[in-house]
Amino acid sequence: MKETKLNSNELFFSITSHDSTILSGNDVFVRISGYTKDELIGSFHNIVRHPDMPRVIFKTLWDHIKAGKPIVAYVKNKTKEGGYYWVLAAVFPLKERYVSIRIKPDTKVFSAIRELYVKLLMAESTGGMDESERIMPELLREVGYESYEHFMGDALLSELKGRQNLKSQSCMKAEDFVLVHPQLSQLKSAHTQCEILLQEYDRWFEKIDFFADIKSIFEEKGMALRYLARDIVNLSLNTSVSSYKVANGGETFGILARDIRINAKENDALIHQIHQTIEKLSSALNGIVFLVSAIRLQIEMVTYVIDEVLCKNSEVQMVEMRGNICDLIALVMEYSDKTKALQGELNGEIKEVLAYLDQLEKQMMYLGYVQVYGVIEAAGSSDESARFGIIFAQLKALIGETVQEIATMQKMGQNFDGENRSLMKRSEESVVILERLHEEMVMIKAREENHGK
Incomplete structure (x- = not known):
């Protein structure tokens, strides 16, 4: 063995x-x-x-x-x-x-x-x-x-x-390699197109770690937002319960507790929508990572096969492998189309997450106003309501943590949006090269058929 x-x-x-x-x-x-x-x-x-x-x-x-x-x-x-x-x-x-x-x-x-x-x-x-x-x-x-x-x-x-x-183990040396058949010279041109594509997808490949980081950070921060929303809801309930125990000014604290509770529930609903969108975004990012990896491998395979034909410098080898090269190019084009479609989905999902984050940011600003008003009320109240100072201090800390998580996600989302747009543009340029490569192979096929006649 x-x-x-x-x-x-x-x-x-x-x-x-x-x-x-x-x-x-x-x-x-x-x-x-x-x-x-x-x-x-x-x-x-x-x-x-x-x-x-x-x-x-x-x-x-x-x-x-x-x-x-x-x-x-x-x-x-x-x-x-x-x-x-x-x-x-x-x-x-x-x-x-x-x-x-x-x-x-x-x-x-x-x-x-x-x-x-x-x-x-x-x-x-x-x-x-x-x-x-x-x-x-x-x-x-x-x-x-x-x-x-x-x-x-x-x-x-x-x-x-x-x-x-x-x-790759290329035996080709462009400067001194003499091709004995005209079609092989055309195949050499196709080889050049493949090398350009490899360079393009290498740039894509370099962004894969960025995609993975975006995925993990959004998942982590999305979960952190859910925990913070739960803590704010619990704090609103504590505020409401405490307001009933205050003899003087309890109505004011009751109103503040109600505002916090309503705001917290609206935030919770928004964060649930963010979480659902992040799940879709994560799945799409997994798909992009796989597609880019697959295309990178497919392009390398096309280049390698063309190189094998050129190394043999054989018309028979070229005729035999031409169909395979066409199949491999067709595979690259199919996966390029899939990548483009998935990029469009990513573009929509990241915009959706950013829109929800903007709404949540506004909600937290309003909750911040409520918190400040509550601190003022607690400071002017009797010793009986001193516990509200502690409650509103806790609320301030939760608001600060939530705003920080939102800011991190917004920054990452905006960076990703810019990177995705740039890659979408490069993808369109790669499609042009792919189409040119396909045309090269069609021309080789046509020449072969005419030569056979």
Whole structure:
């Protein structure tokens, strides 16, 4: 059971039909599997399936792709000679096909999941796949993931971050490389477009930590607002109860208690709306992180395949891989459209949160006026009502904390709004490059067809 070496800077892909028949793949896939291309094409993908893989992982994979959803999984595969190799596989449904892009895994996430797989295999050996499916959510929570979707987004992001400093194994040297076929020169132009796209999405990729920070801060601050709102409601009730115990001036404190209570309930309703919007915002941010990671991987795969063709300097290789390159570009364009749509949702949700925060800020200003009036009344009252000085001092502290949380969220929201607008503009520029790249491939196809005639 010797491990076959997959270099960290290599990528490989396969394209399969809905029944998992292998339709195509690149040179790295052929080399790493140990099979010839003729042996792979037309075979079911389980030709490389390793017995050490828990069956529940493949069930999860098929559940996702049959539902038209992408999935990411760590997979141990076997080679023709009986060896093995590990990959992080990202599988994307594309019309009537599935595109699977694989990279070498090398992160702490990978280490944790290998241990998890051992536990799943043990569960399957005693209770079958039903048992491993039952315990998998619990095992994922033990390593810090709320769900499989949470895990696969983090796994893809972690592995891609680890690849950022890697360079592809290009054998091309633009300054002295002579292409023997005219179409290859056109393909070289497409390669240049891909490199520009990679640079664009690298800029996007650099913002992923910012997206993650926004998500966690908004969730944290949203929860803090809910606790503060609860404390203000409780304080309003204490004020109301205390007002009944005051013989002289109790009516005034009763009115103040009522104003605080009404304001607190309105604030609570606003904070509930903020919390709901933040939940939608968090889900959309998770989606953006996954989509940007997926596109970054897809663009790198397109570039790598074109590079393989150019390195071979072969017209036959170009004709064979042209369809694959077109499929991969189509995949990038599809995910680019999804990203644009989700950015639009994010834009609307952040504006909604900011609008609610503005309303809450005004509510807290009014509550501040009530608090000041209450302090004045408490200062001019008899010793019997001295307790109100303490109550209104507590209210002042709660108002101050709430205003501070609102200000932090407003600042983060405004920063995010600006960043999102900038990225939306860059996204439009990337779409233009993508369309140009697609045109390059269409022209290559047309030239090939004319050449065949």
